[in-house]
Amino acid sequence: MATPHALVDTAPPAAPRAGTIHPLWVRITHWLNALAALTMMLSGWRIYDASPIFTSITFPPSITLGGWLGGALQWHFAAMWLLVFNGLVYLALNLASGRFLRKFLPVSPRAILRDFMAALTGKLSHADLSHYNAVQKFAYLFVVCDLIVLVLSGLAIWKSVQFPLLRELMGGYDNARIVHFCAMSLMAAFIAVHLAMVALVPRSLLAMLRGR
CATH class of the missing domain: 1.20.58 (Methane Monooxygenase Hydroxylase; Chain G, domain 1)
Structure with missing residues (x-):
């Protein structure tokens, strides 16, 4: 038995919803x-x-x-x-x-070098924002480690007497200040490069604001 025309779904199939990045x-x-x-x-x-x-x-x-x-x-x-x-x-x-x-x-020096050279020549794809290339992986792992060093060296400066072992691991109070300054400088460099990358790929900012 033929299905009545009124019951036939003629609407186009809904487009799949973009996944959350x-x-x-x-x-x-x-x-x-x-x-x-x-x-x-x-x-x-x-x-x-x-x-x-x-x-x-x-x-x-x-x-x-x-x-x-x-x-x-x-x-x-x-x-x-x-x-x-x-x-x-x-x-x-x-x-x-x-x-x-x-x-x-995973991330390896070879992959980092490969993607870095691709970025310099404008051949590094940013089509899939859910996937981090090797340079991004390295940069994000680096900044996490850098922030940890900032916190630890800051503690060695702020509570030098309370954390003598941490102070000595930093090479003493004065050296802890140098470590803190260098870690801060590296973080400032990361922020500058990060902002430059966002300017080159504005979709990455939208993804971090709305999730996709």
Whole structure:
């Protein structure tokens, strides 16, 4: 028996919904980490200016945060707690969900060099934002390690008496300040490169804002 014309579904099939690239927890922790790291960097520059490690290197007050040493310290410590707790949540959820292994591993020097050369020649594809190339994997793993060094060297400076072993592992108080400064400089370089990559691939920013 023929199906009545009125019951025939003539509508085109619905297009499959695009999958989520970054789940909500990734986006929230990413932006909180970015806020904390940027706040610590700008306030840290003001703290550094109060007692420079390298007399030839100082930062213009206009690009620092806090207005004065006491204000900068308050901003710095507030952002520190946000960075530590939010960073722990980010790492724990990445490990528990298996996302860390899927997104960041495996990675090898050969793959990093290959993708880096492809990026320099404009041949590195960004069609699939859910997949990280080797350069991205290395950069994200690097910045996680760099932030850990920043926190540990900061503790060696802030609580030097309470954490003598950590202080000695850093080579003493003065060397801990140098380690902290170098780690901050590397983070600033990462942020600059990261922003440049976002400018080249604006879809990556949209994905981190809306998830897909």
